[in-house]
Amino acid sequence: MSRPITWLVGALWLLAAPAFAQSAYFFPQGGEFDPSIPTPQQFLGYEIGSRYTRHDQLVAYFNELAKHSDKIKVEQIGSSYEGRPLVIATVTSAQNQQQLEMLRRQHVTLADPAQPLSAAGNSPVVVWLGYSVHGNETSSGEAALLTAYYLVASRSADTAQWLQQAVVLFDPAQNPDGRDRAASWHNAYASSPASADPADKEHVEPFPQGRTNHYFTDLNRDWLALTQQDTRPKIAYFHRWYPNVQIDFHEMGKDSTYYFEPSPASMHSPLLPASSYAFNKTLAKYHAQALDALGSLYYTGENFDNFSPVYGSTYPDFHGAVGVTVEQASSRGRVQESVNGPLTFPFTIRNQVATGLGTIRGAVTERDGLLKLQKDFFQSALKQAGQQPVKAFVFGDAHDPGLTAKLLDLLLQHQITVEALSTAVTVDGQRFEPGSAYVVPTAQPQFRLVHSIFADTPPIKGDVFYGSTSYAIAPAYGVAFAGSRSRIGGGARVTAVAPAQGGVVGGQAGYAYVLDWRDYNASRALYALQARGLLTRAAFQPFTAATADGEQTFARGSVVIPVAGQPLAGAALLAAVDEAARSSGVR
Incomplete structure (x- = not known):
């Protein structure tokens, strides 16, 4: 226990340390960095961990990196409800950046069961790093700055290899409105010197807190339902790339240590192949090595469910990737007393940086296995669908074309194959008519997601539910649907939701x-x-x-x-x- 506490106490000193000490603290492995690339603290004007970085500053730094380096590209993919930009930063070698679209097209063949593994060619492994989905779990957003800086500025041979063999997608703030709500609170009520008292106002963030987005929705439960403006552009970008590894950075109570997957077997989805969860253990070795190098305490395999695609760390599992939740004990301020000693903001940030870099190292080392895992996943989806009694789902309501279109739109956003109903059918006593109903065949690469949206929760052992982890989104729509045990003849594949046709039928009324x-x-x-x-x-x-x-x-x-x-x-x-x-x- 003494070594981690020593690091914690040492981190207190860092709150007032110069920039060179910061680099040594956050990157203890050392190395040479390109001096033309500004560090986060040089750009922001303060040491990382001494205050909370606003979302606009975070985005500005990523854009600054893109001005100085051809290894990073920043795209705005949408806006939050409060008008803050949602961005994705793509970091890879300059050579890969020049042929990025070709590499992307090669990579997404992994999601096509009809294509051989060889179609992916020399496609790099794709790593998605998702930060701050809960806005007041703030260490990850600061870690995003440092991790991106390290990849762009490091001159080490290892980093050069990583960027040649990997495409790293940064989502630096999944919940910018909640993050700014939390940052404003902590910055406004921070005292000098920092107070470690858990009762200090800095540590007692009031309702509505920064966890949720503008509409108080938990975005980490929105990956399947797609109810929020903050979520939908992210899902669209996910399907552009189909990452092989996705890390969702979180925080938990101050008296914890650090958690990474695997999760307990009792909390796994029976829809997913065992190989998907087995690869969590492979990747965990690299997380353990990264934290061991810091002397940080951690645990794994004890809690947190890995069951439902509503989560940012499980939705990737339903697409042949290795999704991982990491949880860092939170200082909820610059420093707070804990059972492990003083827990500082810089210490929490450093752990997140270490696991992020460890993830990239692990993904590059295990590239061949990860690509095969994804290819096998989508091919096994067809086999698993063939073993199911339900061969197709049909849905639609002639009296409610608006809501029918909403459900259709959800399916299309998840890249699920949908066909227009070509002939009238009756399933489970419900009549469906062409022109107002659609067919979703189960024999498709997205079978497991189709099952998650339309079917009952599969049988499980024990109590694995945490939050909103159940399946079956379709019943919540209130649109008639049914599962057919025989195939239903569909018409043309639907690729977009047609604009609703409104107006007065019958001309001018007399009554x-x-x-x-x-x-x-x-x-x-x-x-x-x-x-x-x-x-x-x-x-x-x-x-x-x-x-x-x-x-x-x-x-x-x-x-x-x-x-x-x-x-x-x-x-x-x-x-x-x-x-x-x-x-x-x-x-």
Whole structure:
């Protein structure tokens, strides 16, 4: 125990140490660095770990690296709800950068069961490093700065080999809004000198804290449901590359040490091949070596589930990668008392840097095994699908095209094969019609994700649930769906969600217009109608009315817009109702 505590106490001194001491502390292995590449502390003007780096500063430093080096490219892939950029930084050798698109196309053949392993050619191993999905687990964001600097500036032969044989994708802040919320708190209430008292205000972040995003959603549970603007661009980029290794950096209670996978076998998904989890043990050797070199305490194999693709460390497992959660005891401030001695912010950052670099070293060393693992994974998905009783899922609701389109969009974002229903079918007593329903064959490379979205949670032993780890997203949509034990003839493959076609059917009304409330977009249309000052009524019972297309039955809840008593009349009323319908995508 004495050596780790010595490191902790030594880290206290670093809060006021010069930049050269910082490099020696965070990179104890030494090495020569390119002096033309600014260190994080040179660019920011303060020592890493002495304060919390804002998201705009973090992004600015990655862009600064890209100005000074041809080994790094920074892309904005989206924006958070509060307008902060979501970025991905790609770090690899200058030679690889020049042919990056060719290497990407080679690499993604691993996800195609019809392609041989040889189609990947000399494609580098792809490593995804994801930081700060929980905004107040802040050591990882600082570690992202240092890890990127090391890869770009190091002149060692090992680093050159890593960058030639690997493409490293940095997501430096998955939750920028939450991160800035936490950084603002810690910076605002930090005292000088730093207080280690757990009751100090710096360590007691109030609601809503920085864990969640703008809408208080835990983004680490959103990889499958894709409900948030922060998540969807990340998923799209994931499917551009299909990484072989993905690390999700987290923090836990201050009295813990450091956790990395493997997780307990009782917490594994029965949908995944054992080889996927076995490779966690292979990669763990490199994490252990990295932390042993620092004398840091750690543990593995004791807790944390690895069961559901809702997580950033398990979604990759459902795509033939080795997904890993790492958890660092959190100082929740610059220093805090713990059972292991004073826990400092620099110490937590250094551990995250070490495991990140250890991950890259391990991925490069185990490249051949990782590429084969991914190829075998997608080929075994077809075999596993063939052993399942359900051969296809069909879904769709003629009365709710808006919500049907939402579920279709979710599937397409996950790169799941979907076909338009070509002939009417009845499955489990439910009728599905062409034009309003879709078929999802289970015999496809994404079988395991299809199962996760449509099927019941597979049988498991014991209690593995932590957070929202169950499966079956489809039932939450409320759209009719069913699993068929026989194949369903699908039509053309669907590659995009068609824009909703809205408007008034039947021309100008003599008595009233009617809006079917069962459509997901009906509330949007109602708001648009009421914003124009139009009178609207709700039907409490089903009714039948004469329309331009003959008699038609409308369900209870239908919204009726009578012609009489409105502020608009005739063609003006028709135009207002038609505009509300078109803009909302309802009929």
